[in-house]
Amino acid sequence: xxxxxxxxxxxxxxxxxxxxxxxxxxxxxxxxxxxxxxxxxxxxxxxxxxxxxxxxxxxxxxxxxxxxxxxxxxxxxxxxxxxxxxxxxxxxxxxxxxxxxxxxxxxxxxxxxxxxxxxxxxxxxxxxxxxxxxxxxxxxxxxxxxx
Amino acid sequence: xxxxxxxxxxxxxxxxxxxxxxxxxxxxxxxxxxxxxxxxxxxxxxxxxxxxxxxxxxxxxxxxxxxxxxxxxxxxxxxxxxxxxxxxxxxxxxxxxxxxxxxxxxxxxxxxxxxxxxxxxxxxxxxxxxxxxxxxxxxxxxxxxxx
Numbered sequence: 001x002x003x004x005x006x007x008x009x010x011x012x013x014x015x016x017x018x019x020x021x022x023x024x025x026x027x028x029x030x031x032x033x034x035x036x037x038x039x040x041x042x043x044x045x046x047x048x049x050x051x052x053x054x055x056x057x058x059x060x061x062x063x064x065x066x067x068x069x070x071x072x073x074x075x076x077x078x079x080x081x082x083x084x085x086x087x088x089x090x091x092x093x094x095x096x097x098x099x100x101x102x103x104x105x106x107x108x109x110x111x112x113x114x115x116x117x118x119x120x121x122x123x124x125x126x127x128x129x130x131x132x133x134x135x136x137x138x139x140x141x142x143x144x145x146x147x
Numbered sequence: 148x149x150x151x152x153x154x155x156x157x158x159x160x161x162x163x164x165x166x167x168x169x170x171x172x173x174x175x176x177x178x179x180x181x182x183x184x185x186x187x188x189x190x191x192x193x194x195x196x197x198x199x200x201x202x203x204x205x206x207x208x209x210x211x212x213x214x215x216x217x218x219x220x221x222x223x224x225x226x227x228x229x230x231x232x233x234x235x236x237x238x239x240x241x242x243x244x245x246x247x248x249x250x251x252x253x254x255x256x257x258x259x260x261x262x263x264x265x266x267x268x269x270x271x272x273x274x275x276x277x278x279x280x281x282x283x284x285x286x287x288x289x290x291x292x293x294x
Binding site: 001002003004005006007011013037038040042043044045047065066068070071072078080081085087088089090091092093094095096097099114116117118119 | 148149150151152153154158160184185187189190191192194212213215217218219225227228232234235236237238239240241242243244246261263264265266
């Protein structure tokens with residue numbers, strides 16, 4: 001419905017629930033929350049806000065759907081396929097379909113980001129042992145994932 | 148393509164062109180720029196960044212498509228149908244279909260905002276003289292539009 005929902009302290013918003021990152025607790029991620037900012041039936045996409053606490057990380061995963069990300073808060077790094085990038089506030093991150101990716105917050109700051117995705121989308125895939133071993137053949141990736 | 152595009156000074160981004168707000172100059176808006184941040188063929192929506200210079204305003208318009216807006220920079224006010232709201236960084240603004248709306252930056256600061264819209268969308272409609280007169284029957288709206 002038309003209107004304004006106010007930004008509140010600690011990167012919360014009026015009328016928006018703080019959600020678990022995923023339905024189940026898992027060793028595949030650490031200290032991540034999720035807020036669904038826009039989810040209109042009239043829109044083909046959703047806009048979500050994820051926040052990774054300092055030292056935390058999202059799941060290493062891939063899927064058919066594309067991620068369009070704008071960093072809103074803090075800094076950290078992102079793994080995209082076999083490359084690691086430093087990221088900071090307002091940088092844009094594109095993750096194409098079927099591309100392994102993981103976000104990690106810095107040790108001294110949270111990493112908060114907006115993520116636009118299609119409303120209709122597939123479920124994430126986790127790497128097999130073989131796929132994980134292949135990723136780790138790149139020393140930079142092994143160091144990133146080993147943290 | 149997967150990767151990171153850096154945020155640059157003055158709310159610009161790597162590889163992203165600064166565009167005119169609309170194709171034609173017009174008296175219906177003042178001092179607005181547009182940058183298309185995400186426009187992937189794989190996504191049902193686009194994410195754009197608009198910036199209204201201090202004292203400027205967007206077009207008063209309505210359309211069939213919904214706007215999902217997150218204020219990224221500065222502050223100002225937005226008209227939504229017959230109400231005026233103060234807006235500041237990180238507030239969320241929803242504008243439903245066929246709802247008159249206009250953004251105005253404060254006199255002392257630009258107003259920059261992200262706007263998510265469906266890739267397939269209709270063209271904006273401008274108010275007729277009668278529709279404008281009807282809007283201005285609300286004193287708060289008349290004061291907003293008269294500035």
